[in-house]
Amino acid sequence: MLCLGIESSCDETGLALVDDGKVLDSVLSSQIDIHGLFGGVVPELASREHYRYIGRLFDELFARNSADIEDVDVIAATRGPGLLGSILVGIAFAKGLALSLGKKFLGIDHLHAHLLAVGLERAIVFPCLGLLISGGHTNLYRIESPCEFTCLGQTLDDAAGEIFDKVATALGFPYPGGKKIDDLAKNSKLDSSSLPRPYLKSGNLDFSFSGLKTAAINFIAKNGICQQDASCDCGNRLERFCADFNHAVADTLCAKVAEAFSKHPDLKCLVVAGGVAANDLIKAKMTELVHASGREILIPSKALCTDNALMIAHAAWLLAREGFFHHLDIEAIPRGRKIPDDLCHCQMEI
Numbered sequence: 001m002l003c004l005g006i007e008s009s010c011d012e013t014g015l016a017l018v019d020d021g022k023v024l025d026s027v028l029s030s031q032i033d034i035h036g037l038f039g040g041v042v043p044e045l046a047s048r049e050h051y052r053y054i055g056r057l058f059d060e061l062f063a064r065n066s067a068d069i070e071d072v073d074v075i076a077a078t079r080g081p082g083l084l085g086s087i088l089v090g091i092a093f094a095k096g097l098a099l100s101l102g103k104k105f106l107g108i109d110h111l112h113a114h115l116l117a118v119g120l121e122r123a124i125v126f127p128c129l130g131l132l133i134s135g136g137h138t139n140l141y142r143i144e145s146p147c148e149f150t151c152l153g154q155t156l157d158d159a160a161g162e163i164f165d166k167v168a169t170a171l172g173f174p175y176p177g178g179k180k181i182d183d184l185a186k187n188s189k190l191d192s193s194s195l196p197r198p199y200l201k202s203g204n205l206d207f208s209f210s211g212l213k214t215a216a217i218n219f220i221a222k223n224g225i226c227q228q229d230a231s232c233d234c235g236n237r238l239e240r241f242c243a244d245f246n247h248a249v250a251d252t253l254c255a256k257v258a259e260a261f262s263k264h265p266d267l268k269c270l271v272v273a274g275g276v277a278a279n280d281l282i283k284a285k286m287t288e289l290v291h292a293s294g295r296e297i298l299i300p301s302k303a304l305c306t307d308n309a310l311m312i313a314h315a316a317w318l319l320a321r322e323g324f325f326h327h328l329d330i331e332a333i334p335r336g337r338k339i340p341d342d343l344c345h346c347q348m349e350i
């Protein structure tokens with residue numbers, strides 16, 4: 001079954017082909033340089049860029065490999081959560097193709113797709129725990145199957161990637177600065193941190209990162225730490241601070257994962273996804289924790305961690321092979337609104 005996936009929920013426009021769970025091809029265009037000028041994603045600019053690139057990316061994808069659009073069985077696009085104007089560009093493009101070519105259509109939950117993406121590289125054993133850590137979300141899920149997700153906890157304020165980026169901005173680094181903090185932290189031998197690990201005694205699996213963000217930004221201001229420290233001889237203060245902050249975020253995420261496993265001991269493995277899953281310290285600490293509990297940890301390769309269309313095509317294949325599809329009148333869902341449970345079921349003759 002050949003699935004075309006389209007991603008346009010934030011600042012990456014992507015199209016990809018997945019054939020029976022195997023990667024065929026993908027194209028991706030990033031807007032990071034444009035939004036970097038403004039210190040964050042500008043929604044109106046994002047939708048305009050998706051609109052500018054989606055057609056030419058489609059042509060590029062089908063020009064460079066043997067698949068023809070007529071061979072595609074399912075056409076899928078991210079339906080949310082994300083920036084409404086951006087999602088509308090991808091979903092309208094997908095609906096137009098499906099309608100004109102008489103193909104099956106699916107609107108994909110972007111967050112579920114992130115967590116299922118590692119299935120393109122390794123087999124996921126269900127039921128499993130899913131931790132999604134990105135610029136917009138910090139969510140924990142109980143995942144029964146590719147079609148059955150229960151949200152166990154989420155951030156009440158800032159997302160993990162968001163505090164990396166805000167702290168990086170306070171240090172004077174360009175947006176998004178999460179990777180910069182991770183890279184600088186590697187130069188320090190610091191193995192613990194004096195910053196708070198917030199909201200660990202809440203008794204639930206939600207997160208709250210705003211206290212850590214404020215503590216880190218106050219520390220930067222009080223101690224006059226800035227990116228210039230990297231080029232002068234100030235006793236590695238910048239690297240030390242970055243390591244300190246990295247440890248605080250990693251420990252907070254690990255504590256909630258440990259609590260989730262103790263509340264749900266039947267979960268067989270941990271899947272970590274989203275841009276922050278590329279953080280080396282988080283990966284190392286999470287791997288140690290999960291292995292100590294006798295379980296496996298699955299983290300996709302970097303290209304599958306961040307926004308991409310392969311994960312959309314893959315999630316579409318997992319749903320379509322179970323006979324699920326959507327009618328063409330489904331809505332795009334912006335960030336903050338729950339994605340409705342409106343999948344239809346049929347026996348597909350594919």
Ligand code: KG4
Nearest residue numbers: 134135136161176178182275276279306307
């Ligand atoms: O999933 P993603 O590509 O986009 C969405 O937010 O949907 O995640 C981007 C986020 C940004 O906040 C970025 O700073 C963060 O992931 N990030 C990192 C690292 N690489 C990317 N944060 C910490 N350490 C990293 N190595």
Ligand code: ZN
Nearest residue numbers: 114134306307
């Ligand atoms: Zn994403």
